[in-house]
Amino acid sequence: MTPAKRKITVLPGDGIGPEVVESALEIIQATAIAIEFEKCEAGAGAFQKGIVTGIPRETIESIERTHVVLKGPLETPIGYGNRSANVTLRTLFETYGNIRPVRELPGVQTAFTGRKLDIVIVRENIEDLYAGIEYMETPGVAEGLKLITREGCEKIVKLAFAFALAEGRKRVHCATKSNIMKLTEGLLQHTFEEFAAQYPSIESKHILIDNCAHQLAMRPEQFDVIVTTNMNGDILSDLTSGLTGGLGFAPSANIGNDVSIFEAVHGSAPDIAGKNKANPTALILSAAMMLRQIGEVKAANDVEQAVLVTLESGVRTGDMMGADKAATTTEFTRAVIGNLGKRSKVSPPKQYRAVELPPAQVGVNVVAAKSRRLAGLDVYIETDMDPRNLASDLEKLTTTSPLKLQMITNRGALVFPSNDRRVSLVDHFRCRFVLREATASFGDAEILSLLGAISAKHRWMHIEKLQEFDGEPAFSKSQV
Ligand code: NAP
Numbered sequence: 234m235t236p237a238k239r240k241i242t243v244l245p246g247d248g249i250g251p252e253v254v255e256s257a258l259e260i261i262q263a264t265a266i267a268i269e270f271e272k273c274e275a276g277a278g279a280f281q282k283g284i285v286t287g288i289p290r291e292t293i294e295s296i297e298r299t300h301v302v303l304k305g306p307l308e309t310p311i312g313y314g315n316r317s318a319n320v321t322l323r324t325l326f327e328t329y330g331n332i333r334p335v336r337e338l339p340g341v342q343t344a345f346t347g348r349k350l351d352i353v354i355v356r357e358n359i360e361d362l363y364a365g366i367e368y369m370e371t372p373g374v375a376e377g378l379k380l381i382t383r384e385g386c387e388k389i390v391k392l393a394f395a396f397a398l399a400e401g402r403k404r405v406h407c408a409t410k411s412n413i414m415k416l417t418e419g420l421l422q423h424t425f426e427e428f429a430a431q432y433p434s435i436e437s438k439h440i441l442i443d444n445c446a447h448q449l450a451m452r453p454e455q456f457d458v459i460v461t462t463n464m465n466g467d468i469l470s471d472l473t474s475g476l477t478g479g480l481g482f483a484p485s486a487n488i489g490n491d492v493s494i495f496e497a498v499h500g501s502a503p504d505i506a507g508k509n510k511a512n513p514t515a516l517i518l519s520a521a522m523m524l525r526q527i528g529e530v531k532a533a534n535d536v537e538q539a540v541l542v543t544l545e546s547g548v549r550t551g552d553m554m555g556a557d558k559a560a561t562t563t564e565f566t567r568a569v570i571g572n573l574g575k576r577s578k579v580s581p582p583k584q585y586r587a588v589e590l591p592p593a594q595v596g597v598n599v600v601a602a603k604s605r606r607l608a609g610l611d612v613y614i615e616t617d618m619d620p621r622n623l624a625s626d627l628e629k630l631t632t633t634s635p636l637k638l639q640m641i642t643n644r645g646a647l648v649f650p651s652n653d654r655r656v657s658l659v660d661h662f663r664c665r666f667v668l669r670e671a672t673a674s675f676g677d678a679e680i681l682s683l684l685g686a687i688s689a690k691h692r693w694m695h696i697e698k699l700q701e702f703d704g705e706p707a708f709s710k711s712q713v
Contacts, residue, residue, distance in 0.1 A: 240304055241269070241271070241301050241527075242270075244305060247308040247503075252659065253305060253512075256517060261536070263573055264524075264529075271295045273295050277307070280310050280318070280376055287307065287317075288321055288325070294331035297492075301527055303516075306497065315319065323359065326491065327490065327491070327492075329490075330389055330487070330489075331470075331485060332353060332392075332396060333354045334353040335473045336351040336580075336687040337350045338541065339541055340544040342478065343477060344476075345453060351457070351458065352458070353402070353458045354466055356462075356465075358487060358690075359463070361462045362378075363464060363467075370613065371661050373662040374660070381420050381421065389421075390421070390429075392588070394429075403435065404435065404438065404457040405429070405458040406457075407425035407440070408441070408461040409465070410443070421462055425439065425460065442469070445459065449469070450472075481512030482512075484518035493523070496554050497515030501684075505551075509561040510562065511562050513565060514550075517540055525528045525585055530585060534582040535573050539575065541656050542576070543569045545578065550565050605702050605703075606674075607699070608664060608700065608701050610636060612693050613662070613695050614664055614687070615693070616662060617660050623649070623664070636675060638665070639665045642665075643662055680698075
């Protein structure tokens with residue numbers, strides 16, 4: 234009996250998507266591996282049919298069956314639909330890790346040619362500011378929640394090291410802004426440092442994200458794998474694409490416990506859609522990553538090598554050549570198919586293994602503290618009062634509370650008790666209350682009573698409990 238063919242969900246997508254996806258499918262078919270494609274709709278067409286997520290039910294069912302997706306770019310709707318189909322896919326299937334490799338490609342001339350760049354950004358893909366939890370706190374002050382979890386950090390750190398091992402890589406950098414955001418970005422740094430010890434064969438190093446960006450522009454060859462939070466990774470990975478030739482060459486994999494989605498980093502490029510001009514390299518290299526992940530390692534190497542040989546031979550699309558001698562998408566695809574089985578002179582295949590994914594954590598993940606204590610309360614108040622007057626008012630309103638006003642900040646800067654700094658104020662004050670007696674305790678009843686007293690005179694937007702876990706403060710101090 235012939236073994237069943239491996240099924241893959243294919244989303245041709247929008248703009249240049251159908252052209253570059255078709256190119257990759259023709260090349261995969263030419264490798265003659267046993268594979269079957271389930272082509273499904275997602276993106277603009279679905280939005281226009283009134284599917285608010287941009288992802289029809291049949292597409293979700295296909296992905297649930299196949300667990301692997303080769304995806305063209307999806308337009309983010311403007312004027313119809315209400316969210317990005319890309320974000321819906323990532324969230325729906327919890328593809329928590331975004332892997333974006335870039336390397337020097339033969340014949341693709343850049344400012345860094347000859348420096349043998351081969352860098353992978355491993356980006357957390359679900360959390361951070363990109364969860365999109367935002368509020369207008371006052372008509373003039375916007376707030377976004379930067380949510381970083383221990384679970385999210387563990388998963389992305391383990392993925393980064395698993396990927397490094399699978400590709401025989403030597404070094405993993407963790408890039409964060411933990412010097413400023415000690416709790417959120419710091420959580421990734423601490424998790425990284427804790428888990429790095431389990432991978433003694435790989436050098437591990439923390440680097441501040443701004444220095445990382447600088448070093449990537451100055452001496453990018455020092456980097457191998459970089460693991461980072463969602464927004465940092467979004468920016469850094471576009472930067473690294475730029476180092477090696479641009480968006481037309483940058484593949485990516487969105488890795489989840491159950492589903493993985495492979496796609497080019499670029500978007501739908503509507504200006505060149507339907508013109509047979511698009512560079513399919515990024516999507517073809519994404520397809521090679523997909524083949525490797527499903528265990529078709531030889532086919533993956535063949536496809537990747539055929540792309541390198543094609544580029545070496547001088548066949549290039551318009552984004553590299555200008556209009557004159559440019560190959561069309563179809564010509565480039567035919568050239569790659571013609572080069573299947575050949576090996577690059579400058580960049581022979583590496584010894585890849587499939588990435589061993591860390592096991593899924595199911596249910597509600599809890600990090601337990603041995604002890605916890607409520608140490609105070611931050612109350613956010615909207616007012617146009619001078620901070621000294623606001624403080625005097627709050628002190629009068631809370632004389633009977635076990636909590637006393639400790640400080641007031643405006644956009645993080647201390648404005649009470651010290652008020653010597655020239656701070657430009659907005660109508661959004663963080664008023665911190667702490668226990669009058671350090672050894673006393675308080676609970677929700679005292680908080681509600683305090684809020685009742687404050688709300689008699691002031692408009693408050695939200696509160697944050699100041700907690701201590703295992704004796705350590707679980708909140709930031711003011712940026713004096
Ligand atoms: P883009 O589609 O990546 O295109 C920007 C420019 O880059 C294009 O105009 C084109 O430049 C060039 N380009 C990109 N890919 C190329 C390729 N394969 N071959 C040749 N040239 C290529 O970015 P955008 O214009 O900001 O976004 C367009 C739409 O795509 C938006 O709706 C956006 O939301 C969506 N998008 C989707 C994804 C995704 O699905 N993952 C990712 C990013 C953006 P020239 O002017 O030189 O032709």
